Amino acid sequence: MTTSQRPQPAGPPPAATRAFALLGRRWNGLILAALATGPAHFAQVRERVPGISDRMLAQRLQELTAVGLVARNVQRGPSSRTRYALSPHGNAFLIPLAALLVWAEDHLPASGSPAEGHSVGVRHAADVTEGVDRSAADVVLRSP
Secondary structure, eight states: OOGGGSOOOOOOOHHHHHHHHHHTSTTHHHHHHHHTTOOEEHHHHHHHSTTOOHHHHHHHHHHHHHTTSEEEEEEOSSSOEEEEEEOHHHHHTHHHHHHHHHHHHHHOOTTSSOOSSOOOOOEEOHHHHTTOOOSOOSOEEOOO
16 A cells, blocks of 8 residues: 555544634633633733733734624724623633633643642532523533
8 A cells, every 4th residue: 555545644623723723822812711701991901911912912802803702892982992802702612711721720730730640520610601601501520
């Protein structure tokens, strides 16, 4: 069998590729997590995401708005202000975000290396997903 005839290994699922391409970009996940606490003006988002520059925050908010995860609302008046909030699609992200945070809390110590021998019990992610419109309001994550 020649190399061209061998079956090629399947790559990652396309949805995973798309999700990690967006969320793997520096700051995007932290901005979404910052907006999970509620709508905010630009300066408030910057305060919730320490270390991000104004330029980078503006770029990332523009990207997240373009893909429909963040809604941008310009409040007209003597001094216009822009308010950012999670869109319905961004709000739907809170459930996997909660799961990711619970996993990170259980498996990634502050140093960033995997915890060895760490057992995981039943965890509730209500603090992150409170107010999220979903059919399973009592999100419970269980270890295998």
